Amino acid sequence: MRELSLHIMDIIENSINADATLIELYIEEDTSKNIFIIKIKDNGRGIDEEMLKNITDPFVTSRTTRRVGLGLSLFESTCLRCNGNLKVYSKVNVGTEVVATMEHDNIDRPPLGKIEETVVSVLLNPKIDLVYEHIYNGKKFILDSREIKKILGSDEINSPEVLLWIKDFIKENLNEISGGAF
Template sequence: MRELSLHIMDIVENSINANATIIEIYVLEDTLKNSFVIKVKDNGKGMSEEILKNVKDPFFTTRTTRKVGLGLSLFESTCLRCNGNLKINSEIGKGTEVIAYMEYNHIDRPPLGRIEDTIVSILLNPNVDLIYEHSFNGKKFKFDSREVKKVLGLQEINNPEILLWLKEFIRENITEIGGGAS
């Protein structure tokens, strides 16, 4: 995939399919430590040891509609190509955590891309609350859909006007901390 935000979306789709109601996404950019970390954590149904052991295999999938599951194996390949790795922790009934590590300045590291579009796409699902935190060299931006719902006095924030405003709000705040540029 050309952008890391698309890998994030793929993982989030897995979380939603695992009945997650809270999804947390963390992006940590540290140019001083030459580190780029993405963490996606959910409270979905989790994976058994057997599934967890095979989940990065491109020819393993739990889906019945196709016989391959390329998402995590492609993401792992991206991490390895950028002198990093991909770790997956999961526990039945508690959820799953995917952590991707890469060198920040590696020539093969894809850009983060349009993460604000990814976030807004996730917010279209009224059954999921999202926490997004982005850190760039210690400066942080945090977004929590539960707080937005509370402030607006709404149960759902998937109205097009709200989503358009949130997309711009997220983009401006990530730019303000200096993140997402590459």
């Protein structure tokens, strides 16, 4: 995939399909340590140990509509090309965590892309709460949909006005923590 945000969206779609109601997205960029970390954690159904052993095999999938699942294998390939790795941790009836690491300055590392659009796409689903934390060289930004719902006094934050505000809020804060790198 051309952007890491597309890999993130693919993993989050897996979480939603596993009946997750809370998804935590953590991104850390540290240019001095040359690391780029993406963690996606959910409270979904989890993955049994047998399937977890071969989870990055493209022919291992829980889908019934097709027998190929390329998302995790493509993401792992991206990480490996960038001198990193992909780890998947899961417990049945507890949830799953996907951890991707790679070199920040690796020429093969795709750009993050439009992460604000990925977040807004997730928030279109009123059943999902999302915590998005982004750290750039020690500076932190956190967006928690539960806090937004509390401020608005409603569980419905998927109106166009609110989603547009969230999108702009993310872009503004990412530019602030990165010194305009986004």
